[in-house]
Every structure is written in structure tokens, then in C-alpha cells.
Amino acid sequence: MEIRDDELVDRLSLRALIDEYALAVDARDPDRFAALFTPDGILAVIEPGDPQPSLTYAGTDELRTVIDLLAPFTTTFHVMANHTATIDGPTANTITYCLAHHLTEADGRDPRDTLMLIRYDDTLHRTPSGWRFARRDVLRQWTEYHPAERARLAG
Numbered sequence: 157m158e159i160r161d162d163e164l165v166d167r168l169s170l171r172a173l174i175d176e177y178a179l180a181v182d183a184r185d186p187d188r189f190a191a192l193f194t195p196d197g198i199l200a201v202i203e204p205g206d207p208q209p210s211l212t213y214a215g216t217d218e219l220r221t222v223i224d225l226l227a228p229f230t231t232t233f234h235v236m237a238n239h240t241a242t243i244d245g246p247t248a249n250t251i252t253y254c255l256a257h258h259l260t261e262a263d264g265r266d267p268r269d270t271l272m273l274i275r276y277d278d279t280l281h282r283t284p285s286g287w288r289f290a291r292r293d294v295l296r297q298w299t300e301y302h303p304a305e306r307a308r309l310a311g
């Protein structure tokens with residue numbers, strides 16, 4: 157597979173946007189998160205087996221509220237992997253796999269990890285500020301629940 161220099165820059169920029177999405181979510185920063193989308197950008201959450209989104213957020217103001225979905229969790233940890241991109245001028249389509257850990261620590265109960273396995277299907281546009289999500293479909297594949305602990309390595 158041969159990649160031209162200009163395509164390489166685009167691919168690295170797209171991957172940086174994917175990683176910034178995970179960092180913005182885990183930092184629970186609504187402004188940082190919304191800035192990753194075009195002003196009319198859409199995020200749609202599609203549950204396993206559903207053909208249509210169960211949740212849709214459109215535009216900067218609604219996208220800021222996506223972070224509110226994380227309120228029940230103490231900490232999140234999104235690992236982005238298996239990223240592919242098809243670039244056609246100012247538009248790109250990407251697929252990214254994600255392991256999204258959601259830690260719950262509440263009411264003196266043992267911590268619990270809710271692990272969501274997610275596939276992101278994206279349409280992105282090149283803007284004067286760089287690549288941005290025009291639409292991000294969050295296709296939840298399945299969820300696992302595991303006990304967790306905040307173990308120390310030393311002392």
C-alpha cells in the first residue's frame with residue numbers, strides 16, 4: 157500500500173482528532189469535546205441491534221451536553237484502536253474501534269468497570285481549523301461488567 161505525503165499528513169491529522177476525542181471525553185470537557193465537531197456536527201448513539209439512533213445530538217450547544225452522559229461514572233478511559241480512513245478531498249470517512257472503560261465507585265460498594273465495546277463510523281470535513289467530525293455514529297457492540305479496584309503498585 158503506497159501512501160502519498162499529503163495523504164500521510166491527512167491520516168495523521170485524522171488519527172490525532174480521534175485521539176483528541178477520547179481525551180476530551182475522559183477529561184469531561186464539554187467545550188473541548190464540542191470543538192471537535194463542525195458547528196452543525198452530529199453525534200448519534202446506536203444501541204446493539206437497533207437500526208436507528210436512540211440518542212442524537214446536533215450542533216455545538218447539544219454536543220456540549222454529551223459529557224453529561226458520564227455523570228454516573230467516577231472515571232472513564234477510552235482506548236482507540238483499529239483506525240481506518242478513506243479520504244476524498246475535503247471529506248473523509250473513518251472507522252475506529254474503541255474499548256471504553258467506565259468506572260463506578262459509589263455508596264461504599266466495590267468499584268465496577270462497565271466496559272463498552274464500540275465502533276465509531278465517522279464522516280469528517282476538512283475545515284480552516286483542521287479536520288472535524290461532521291457526523292459520528294457511536295455503534296455500541298456489547299457491554300461487559302467487571303469488578304475493579306484502584307490498587308497501588310507500591311506502598
